[in-house]
Amino acid sequence: MFSDSENHRSDPLSGSTADSADKHDQLYVTEAEEAVDELERVSGVHPGYRRAHAGGFCCRASFLPSGKAAPFTTAPHLQDREIKAIVRFSGSSTDPALADLLSPAKGMAVQFALPDGGVTNMVGVTVPVFFARTPSSFMDMLTTLNRTKAGKMPKSEALIHFARHFGESRQSLLALKRLKPPVSYATNLYYCIHVYILVDAEGRRRPVKFEWIPDLGVHTLSIHDAAALPDDYLEKELELRMLSQPPSFKLNIVFGEEGDPTDDPTKRWPSDRARINAGRLVLLEPIAEPRGLLMDPTAVPEGIALSDDPILNFRRETYAESMKRRSGGH
Template sequence: MTDPVTVVDAMERMSGRHPGFRRAHALGRCYDAVFTPSGAAAAYTTAVHLQGSPTPAIVRYSNTAGDPSQPDGGAAVRGMSVKFLSPETDLVSLNVPVFMASTPAKFLDMTRALTDKPSGSTERADAVIAFITANPESTHAFQEAATIPVPESYATIRFWAQHAFVWVGPDGVRRFVRYRWEPASLRHLTAEDTAEWPPGHLLDELEDRLPVTFSLRVQFAGPEDPTNDPTQAWPADRPEIDAGTLEIVKPVADQEFWDRSVFDPTRLTDGIELSDDPVLAYRKQAYAEGHRRRAAGA
């Protein structure tokens, strides 16, 4: 098993060590929200927050960098994490549909390819090419990251949870699903438009336009669709439902408390289970190690 200490060490080399901050998604902000289920999920899962009554939630938006001083402009992977509070369960998503590695060991190999050679060097480019050549399943994710659009706002981005989960229905039937957050509208800018954005620009911009809404789209796997490999998307023609609407209302009153919290995609509730995806299962260990360092001020 890949040691989470080694993985977090490698992540620190990507952006440097910034005591007290997350090793990725360092600069973020948390918001009060309410999720109102549509009721469409009730036939497929017994999860309480997907039935009929609204439930409070905390949403954290962030830039993926481990350096909190990184400017916000240009193309970048960005995150949207949702902590449903009744009962507590987390949903972590990014603005790319697939993950860059199919196993924890390959994620470590990828991180080393991105950090073991000097930034911008031919040696680093060669290392990344060598990784993709040895792991062709990662090609889609690298292509997505290279062509990712620059958002007008956190409110105008589509976010994917990337991993498969298992829904357990009231009849006991188990179904594989994937989640996607759809904004009310998709709006993009160019890298030139955003070149002067300072760190946290999108967080400040979001506060000026609250409240905003997202719909939770849930895709069901076909019989042959991979459930153990987050680098592989499912075909777009698979059945989907609209599971409900998330309204992000205002910044939380205790920003320090919620920003210290862990948004863990393996923190599930009755009616939802982990799939056979090894990267999903491993996130709990990596997040715990990162949180341990943050709590210690490291």
């Protein structure tokens, strides 16, 4: 576990780093193993499944860029040619069998097939912020939850631990509390909660966030109505919807301004930030999840760089560790 002062930090506009990359890479690997251990303790090990967002539903999709992002980035999937994509919708639970209703936050991960044969990913969720600012606070909250559930920590002590992180988790908890069951995976707004850096042809760097806006609008159900539906109603609904009218999403790029945090996924940017419509994603047909599908949000192409967000940078090793375990049948 490393403290805030040991976090891997960089200037998001210059790309400079404050500490040795090798040192922090090893710290991230060690913490990734510990994080996946704790995720496995939440609902047990489910062989072959992801350690979070375990249950999922995949679609073949097509992304048509608008061209409006091209002046700000050389990223190939944001230029002017149609891009093939795979979209994976999911609940947030570590249990793949959990009913849709019982997993309030939903996820939408998009993998773009790049012209050079590589891939890049965007990972979105239905809450605009994360609940932990650093890997160490994430681990502290997850460990506290598991120890309390297992009867290894008194509730009074657990409350002290959670109170320590209330300032950073407050916005996420409030957003989660406001969530209602969606009518469809296609009627959610999905936030890519981390900051990225767009890099243009001249090397200029601009901090941004991404949002997927449903063309159908945001529509929800009452708890009572959702409870009457099958446990996997969202998958069944989307399958039927795609047979009649392929749903679609608009990709918004939100531009940060001076003073907007780039290293804190628990904080929102002001709502008046400039936005552009970078393109439209159309869901075409359901597919079986491809073997070895890895939606790593740190896999970015030329023209996009990672910000100094420690949670974002931590995800690379955590996703890799989860993939290693599920590929091994664990």
